[in-house]
Amino acid sequence: MIKFDMENIDVFYGNEQALKSVSFSVETNEITALIGPSGCGKSTLLKSLNRMNDLVENCRITGKITLDGESIYGLDVNHLRKRVGMVFQKPNPFPMSIFDNIAFGPRTHGIKSKRRLNDIVEKALRDAALWSEVSDRLGKSALGLSGGQQQRLCIARALAVEPEVLLMDEPTSALDPISTGKVEELAMELSKDYTIIIVTHNMQQAARISNKTAFFLLGEMVEHGTTEQVFSNPKNEKTEAYITGRFG
Amino acid sequence: MLRLTLYLVIGIALFLALKHVYTYLPEAVLRKMVRIWDKIFLSLTWVFAGVTVLALGFIIFHILSNGIPHLSPRLFAVNVTLGDVSMFPAIISTVLMVIIVLAISVPLGMFTAVFLVEYMRTGSWFVTLIRSAAEILAGIPSIVYGLFGMMFFRVFLGMGFSILSGSLTMSIMMLPLIIRTTEEALKSVPDTYREGSFALGAGKLRTVFRIILPNAMPGIFAGVILAIGRVVGESAALIFTAGTILQIPSSLFDSARTLTVHMWRLSSYGQYVNETYATAVVLLLVVLSLNAVSGVIARKFTKT
Numbered sequence: 001m002i003k004f005d006m007e008n009i010d011v012f013y014g015n016e017q018a019l020k021s022v023s024f025s026v027e028t029n030e031i032t033a034l035i036g037p038s039g040c041g042k043s044t045l046l047k048s049l050n051r052m053n054d055l056v057e058n059c060r061i062t063g064k065i066t067l068d069g070e071s072i073y074g075l076d077v078n079h080l081r082k083r084v085g086m087v088f089q090k091p092n093p094f095p096m097s098i099f100d101n102i103a104f105g106p107r108t109h110g111i112k113s114k115r116r117l118n119d120i121v122e123k124a125l126r127d128a129a130l131w132s133e134v135s136d137r138l139g140k141s142a143l144g145l146s147g148g149q150q151q152r153l154c155i156a157r158a159l160a161v162e163p164e165v166l167l168m169d170e171p172t173s174a175l176d177p178i179s180t181g182k183v184e185e186l187a188m189e190l191s192k193d194y195t196i197i198i199v200t201h202n203m204q205q206a207a208r209i210s211n212k213t214a215f216f217l218l219g220e221m222v223e224h225g226t227t228e229q230v231f232s233n234p235k236n237e238k239t240e241a242y243i244t245g246r247f248g
Numbered sequence: 249m250l251r252l253t254l255y256l257v258i259g260i261a262l263f264l265a266l267k268h269v270y271t272y273l274p275e276a277v278l279r280k281m282v283r284i285w286d287k288i289f290l291s292l293t294w295v296f297a298g299v300t301v302l303a304l305g306f307i308i309f310h311i312l313s314n315g316i317p318h319l320s321p322r323l324f325a326v327n328v329t330l331g332d333v334s335m336f337p338a339i340i341s342t343v344l345m346v347i348i349v350l351a352i353s354v355p356l357g358m359f360t361a362v363f364l365v366e367y368m369r370t371g372s373w374f375v376t377l378i379r380s381a382a383e384i385l386a387g388i389p390s391i392v393y394g395l396f397g398m399m400f401f402r403v404f405l406g407m408g409f410s411i412l413s414g415s416l417t418m419s420i421m422m423l424p425l426i427i428r429t430t431e432e433a434l435k436s437v438p439d440t441y442r443e444g445s446f447a448l449g450a451g452k453l454r455t456v457f458r459i460i461l462p463n464a465m466p467g468i469f470a471g472v473i474l475a476i477g478r479v480v481g482e483s484a485a486l487i488f489t490a491g492t493i494l495q496i497p498s499s500l501f502d503s504a505r506t507l508t509v510h511m512w513r514l515s516s517y518g519q520y521v522n523e524t525y526a527t528a529v530v531l532l533l534v535v536l537s538l539n540a541v542s543g544v545i546a547r548k549f550t551k552t
Contacts, residue, residue, distance in 0.1 A: 052447060057369055082449035092440035094459060104458070105448040154444070161448055 001028040002069075003165060003195045004049060009063035011044050011053065018044045020219045021063075026165075026212070031187060031196045033206035033227065036216035037242070042199045045216075046167050049197065050084040051077050067165075082109060085158035089170040091150035093142035093157070098134050101142045101153060105161035120160050128156035129186050148179025155186065159194075166190065168198040172205065184209050203243060207231050215239045308532070315529035318522040323530075328494055333514060333523045335530060337496040341504035342480055342534060344497065345415055345490070349479050352419040354472060357426025364427070365434040366456055386424035393421050394485035402489055409503035414490025418482060422475045429474065433467025434460060469546035476538045480531065483508040507531045 004026040011019040019041045026032050034042040047053045048061055051072060065072045072080055082105075093101050102121040111117060121138070125131040130152045134145070142153055151171060158166060168187065172180040187196055188209050200206050206213055206227065213230040215223045215238075223230060223239045234240040270278065325334040360378065368375045397417030407413040437460050445455040461468075483506075491503030492513055505513065511527050514520040 050447065052443065055443075055446065078449040078451050080449075081447055086447040088440065088443060088447075090440060092438075092444045094441060094444060095463060104445070104450070108448060108450040108454055157444075157448065 002026070003028045003067065004197070005064075005066045005069075006045075007064040009045070009048065009061065009065065011041070011048060012058075012060045013056065014058045018219055019048075022221045023063075024214060024221060024224045026195060026197060028195050029191060029193070030211040031191045031198060031209055032212040032214065033210035034197065034199045034214050034216060035201075035203065035206050035242070036222075038201075040216040041219040042214075042216045043169055046086075046169050046197060046199050049165075049167060050081050050086055052081075052086065082161050083163055084165045084167060085161065085163035086167045087151070087154050087158055087169065087171045090174050091147060091154050093145070093150050093153050095141065095143055097139050098142045098145070098153065099138040102157050102160045105157060109161060124156040124160040125153075127159050127190070128152045129182065129189075130156055146179070148175050148182060151175060151179065151183060152186065155183070155190075159190075163194065165195045165197065168196065170199050170201060173201060180205075203231075203245075215242060217242070311525060311528045311532060314522070315525035315527075318526040319529065320526070323523060323526055326496075328496075332494060333520055334494075335507060335510055335527050337494055338505050338507045338510035338527075339530065339534065340496050341411065341490075342506040342508075344411060344504070345418065345486075345506055346476055346479050346538065348411065348415040348500070349418045349422060350472065350475065352415065353422040353426050353475065356419070357423050357471075358430050358468060360423075361427045361430035361434060362456060362461070365431055366452070366460065382424040382427050385420070386428070389484075390421065390482055391484040391488075393417055394488035396420075397485060397489040407501065409489070409491030409493070410501045411490055411497050411504050412500040414486045414504075414506075415500075417485050417489045418479050421482070421485060422478065425475055425478065426468075426471050429471025430464065430468050433464035433471070436467060437463045466546055469542055473539050473542050476542065477535055480506070480535050480538070481508055482506075483512050487512070507534065 002025045006025065007023050009019055009022040010017065022045060034045060036042050048065065053059045053061060054077065094104065099121055102124050103117045106117060106120050122131065125134060130149060133149060142150065145153060172183050175183065184205060187198065190196060210227045213227045214221055215230065217238055223234060223236045230239060231243060234243060323334055324336050326336055328334045328337055364375050364378060394417065397413055401407045401413040401416050402409060441459050441463065442455060445459045486506055486509050492505045492509055493503040494505050495502065497504040507527060508531065511524050514527060515524045
């Protein structure tokens with residue numbers, strides 16, 4: 001089933017064109033990896049999907065993006081972002097307690113009952129494989145956690161609003177190898193219930209965890225296919241050059 | 249004039265010549281000179297810092313040593329007549345004035361800053377307009393505010409010499425300060441917090457009230473503390489608006505004299521210099537305790 005469908009997406013920052021006529025679709029319960037060298041537009045694409053680009057001044061998007069067949073511009077933007085969660089490159093927990101971090105989203109969407117919040121927080125933390133590490137200090141500041149824990153907290157925070165899609169913008173680039181491994185495992189585990197789109201600079205990561213891979217270069221999508229095909233038998237020579245590390 | 253020009257020319261010539269010489273000096277000598285300059289500069293910064301601290305220390309010592317011996321019950325008498333030296337009514341008026349001014353100027357200034365930083369696009373003409381207006385307001389001498397307050401609040405709106413006239417005038421005076429410090433505080437909140445909040449589907453209002461403002465509170469309170477200091481320290485603008493009558497105000501429409509105005513009155517009588525110093529001691533304490541209170545409140549707001 002198609003979750004996200006993109007048709008001829010052009011994105012401009014002022015006069016600079018960051019994405020050129022990108023079209024592809026993302027299937028439900030799959031992990032799609034977006035790869036490519038810095039500045040190729042993959043993060044721009046990710047931010048277009050939950051309309052975080054709306055916050056950027058001078059950003060203009062043309063083309064059609066649909067979520068479950070509905071244009072994302074027809075949806076209320078806050079509701080769209082509830083359905084399409086996002087995890088950022090640098091862990092960005094709010095400077096409040098672990099509990100309040102997770103509960104921020106549900107509270108935003110109107111859940112007030114303390115009991116329900118407790119349940120949601122516990123479930124989100126369990127889903128993000130963080131519960132056992134923090135269950136005894138939910139009231140402590142989230143800033144006291146390690147970098148890897150903070151990133152999993154941010155994933156839990158995103159999960160707490162029960163999104164359908166999870167966008168991950170280089171979620172492990174600021175983490176050590178062990179934390180990276182945990183986040184990768186988590187992403188694979190989560191793909192059972194969520195559709196995941198992940199931007200990564202790490203080829204092995206894309207190969208390890210994703211079902212589909214899309215390769216971007218200079219704002220254009222060069223190749224899109226199953227991860228196996230893109231990595232073992234790329235159709236485009238630029239893709240091959242990038243994957244084998246000859247540039248990028 | 250001619251001589252001054254001559255000195256200047258010689259100085260510049262010497263400087264250029266010295267610079268020229270530098271390039272021919274052996275490296276070891278150069279390095280040593282750099283070290284010496286470093287030492288000279290370091291000692292200079294110590295001297296300047298020391299002068300600042302000494303000046304502050306001297307003023308405080310001067311006030312305390314001249315004022316404390318003359319603190320007497322007479323200065324705190326609750327029942328006063330016109331021309332009395334008791335500062336009790338002035339303390340009440342000062343605290344009242346501070347509270348009213350903050351109640352008006354803090355919300356107004358704070359939300360102006362929120363509007364400028366969070367809602368308007370940076371560099372839009374409207375933002376530039378408000379910001380330059382605030383900057384111009386900040387540069388106007390307080391006596392001019394006093395005149396404005398006198399003409400507008402006291403005469404035109406018919407509030408007369410009153411706490412209200414004074415407070416409104418002071419509120420306008422405090423606006424630029426509150427706006428400026430709040431703006432800085434808001435800008436210091438990392439954008440990643442905003443992103444995180446928006447990405448969870450929180451709207452602008454919720455992001456501002458739950459994420460941005462709580463994190464900007466320490467900075468905002470720094471501005472509030474500065475504002476308190478300015479209100480307590482102001483006299484010129486208040487003489488024209490709140491007036492100089494020594495009494496415990498029974499309503500906002502009563503004229504009242506704040507501590508600084510009271511000091512000015514006392515010292516202008518000529519025979520109350522000692523009492524003036526004693527009042528200054530109390531003024532110092534009032535400012536310090538108001539600062540301490542707002543510090544406590546600031547910490548309450550930022551517990552995590």
